[in-house]
Amino acid sequence: MFTTPLRDGFELKLLEERHAPTAFAAVARERDRLREWLAWVDATHTEDDTLAFIRGALEQFSSSNGFAAGIWSGSRLAGTIGLHKIDWLNRRVEIGYWLAREFEGRGVMTDACRAVTTHCFRELGLHRVEIRCAAGNTRSAGVPKRLGFVLEATLREANLVNGMYHDLLIFAMLQGNWPR
Numbered sequence: 152m153f154t155t156p157l158r159d160g161f162e163l164k165l166l167e168e169r170h171a172p173t174a175f176a177a178v179a180r181e182r183d184r185l186r187e188w189l190a191w192v193d194a195t196h197t198e199d200d201t202l203a204f205i206r207g208a209l210e211q212f213s214s215s216n217g218f219a220a221g222i223w224s225g226s227r228l229a230g231t232i233g234l235h236k237i238d239w240l241n242r243r244v245e246i247g248y249w250l251a252r253e254f255e256g257r258g259v260m261t262d263a264c265r266a267v268t269t270h271c272f273r274e275l276g277l278h279r280v281e282i283r284c285a286a287g288n289t290r291s292a293g294v295p296k297r298l299g300f301v302l303e304a305t306l307r308e309a310n311l312v313n314g315m316y317h318d319l320l321i322f323a324m325l326q327g328n329w330p331r
């Protein structure tokens with residue numbers, strides 16, 4: 152119901168319990184591709200796992216600790232974007248995301264990250280937004296780069312996905328550097 156419009160008819164809308172079947176089906180369809188970079192995919196076996204994730208995210212939202220939103224094109228779920236638990240002591244947060252393959256290559260995630268980063272700085276009053284991704288995940292690294300996030304660090308083998316250790320890149324944007 153409460154949505155944030157993105158370009159080309161896409162919109163952000165909080166994930167609700169009723170979205171669990173759609174969200175699980177989207178992950179299941181793309182399992183082989185998503186598990187390459189997202190550790191939680193292998194722990195998502197059934198619709199109930201997705202439901203538990205959504206319930207957790209809604210609790211997070213109700214306690215001002217982050218959220219998980221769907222990126223919707225009408226009734227089709229293109230992907231999700233969310234905030235990990237907010238570090239209120241340091242006013243810092245990390246954004247996480249994924250997109251179904253058929254929606255890649257159009258700038259949808261860049262647009263969604265722009266909207267979420269603006270929300271973090273303007274609505275939540277956070278000071279620092281991070282995006283972390285494996286060094287080999289060039290598509291993911293392209294999102295913060297396009298938005299002007301600064302690559303600040305490479306944590307060696309800090310990312311264990313699919314049985315492999317990957318170097319982890321940390322990109323960050325500060326409130327004062329975010330274009331108004």
Ligand SMILES: CC(C)(COP(=O)(O)OP(=O)(O)OC[C@H]1O[C@@H](n2cnc3c(N)ncnc32)[C@H](O)[C@@H]1OP(=O)(O)O)[C@@H](O)C(=O)NCCC(=O)NCCS
Nearest residue numbers: 188248249250255256257258259260261283284290291293
């Ligand atoms: C990471 C992921 C979301 C990136 O998707 P994406 O489609 O590359 O990102 P965007 O939606 O921002 O689209 C950018 C692409 O669209 C193109 N594009 C077209 N129109 C555009 C526009 N108006 N604005 C920005 N980019 C545009 C860009 O050139 C870019 O394509 P390129 O990489 O071939 O140059 C997606 O690959 C994914 O879900 N991967 C699997 C899960 C994953 O890795 N998640 C992140 C874990 S850290």
